[in-house]
């Protein structure tokens with residue numbers, strides 16, 4: 387079969403909603419796009435452990451500490467599934483991690499914002515995990531089999547993440563004046579970065595249309611963003627907290643919320659490395675990896691030794 | 700001290716061991732040498748928090764305070780944990796050696812407590828023992844891997860073992876109240892566990908191509924509330940919100 391035929395067969399398979407599996411023929415660009423997107427997704431899970439990890443040792447009760455630890459541990463697990471799913475495309479975890487550490491690979495910019503008070507942990511769970519869920523639910527139907535199955539597994543855990551975040555804010559919003567102020571402060575800082583998580587407008591998004599055609603992406607950035615806002619605004623009302631967008635208003639005609647324009651200058655600036663915590667986040671990841679090098683080397687030396695002993699014995 | 704006060708003190712000692720160890724391990728969350736170990740260490744931390752909560756809840760039944768008042772509103776001198784668990788995460792070798800020395804003890808201690816005449820303690824110990832079995836398997840395997848891995852890893856492990864060797868001796872010292880409770884079949888007789896603990900540890904250390912450090916002097920004080928300088932910092936961090944905003948619901 388020539389390339390053209392393979393391409394056509396591939397697209398027909400995608401169009402028929404038959405999942406693409408690792409051994410199937412796929413266009414190079416499809417493979418590259420998936421590697422970029424899945425590794426970026428995996429990196430986001432791992433880097434995302436850092437801002438929340440910042441409050442683990444200071445969680446206010448033992449129960450909150452346990453919930454937060456379990457939540458962060460889940461994110462580590464998500465990173466693991468996603469790295470292994472990406473490995474089916476012919477790239478190793480080490481290569482992906484090196485690309486992260488060199489700055490070549492990206493991760494979700496939202497994790498470049500700092501967690502300054504306890505309510506930030508609530509805001510991350512409710513908004514950041516909430517936005518991630520929107521994205522990941524759509525990705526359960528993505529065309530690449532291992533990615534799609536990974537998403538099904540991950541989505542099962544995500545709703546607990548969002549609930550625990552909402553619950554933190556709910557408790558604070560019914561607490562003392564100081565606690566309410568913490569919660570409001572957290573929302574003021576996390577609302578816009580969460581909205582930005584869906585990426586540039588569809589008209590500005592470089593990879594979008596091809597990804598939609600390949601059904602890697604199932605919903606556009608703007609659709610997902612609107613879904614998220616529509617779902618979240620009523621929840622903010624339950625909390626009795628305000629969202630920092632004066633233009634946020636129900637539009638009866640559209641049956642959607644209208645909202646203000648995102649500060650794209652800030653968005654691109656953080657993507658390019660100039661957010662409040664970009665340097666710290668990468669430095670923390672590199673430090674853990676570098677300091678762990680002797681551990682990984684020892685583990686593989688030991689495994690090799692044991693294997694040789696078994697063969698000899 | 701009456702019986703109730705002795706029991707309270709004893710249960711706190713058990714709870715404090717778990718909560719401080721868990722707190723130390725939780726500092727590593729997101730910073731492990733590889734994703735798999737990061738997850739495993741967080742898991743141990745989670746188990747220990749769960750055990751601490753059950754123990755604090757039981758202590759609270761004797762005293763009227765709740766688990767968070769006990770964990771977050773006591774000062775350094777009121778903590779009864781052994782000194783080993785408050786030692787810092789100097790490097791992964793120290794983390795593993797600290798964990799392993801503690802796990803071998805925690806295992807024997809819970810095993811004995813499963814037979815306690817105090818039904819609450821026996822029930823908590825039975826549940827905890829299942830978890831600690833897994834912790835010990837994890838830390839023991841890493842003792843072997845790192846001890847018998849590369850020359851560098853062996854050196855780091857031997858250094859960690861040398862640094863930490865003066866702490867476990869305290870595990871086997873009994874306070875006056877503990878002795879009375881042990882005679883009554885309530886507390887575990889930790890003094891009698893030393894030979895088994897040492898035999899198990901010696902076996903692992905040997906298998907890991909490491910050597911037991913010389914000398915039998917050991918640090919002491921934790922069980923009586925006299926701690927290393929580290930505990931004050933651990934508590935300052937752990938208790939921050941409860942201290943800064945007293946009496947609030949979180």
Ligand SMILES: [Fe+2]
Pocket residue numbers: 431460461464540
């Ligand atoms: Fe996740």
Ligand SMILES: [Fe+2]
Pocket residue numbers: 461515518544547
């Ligand atoms: Fe999550």
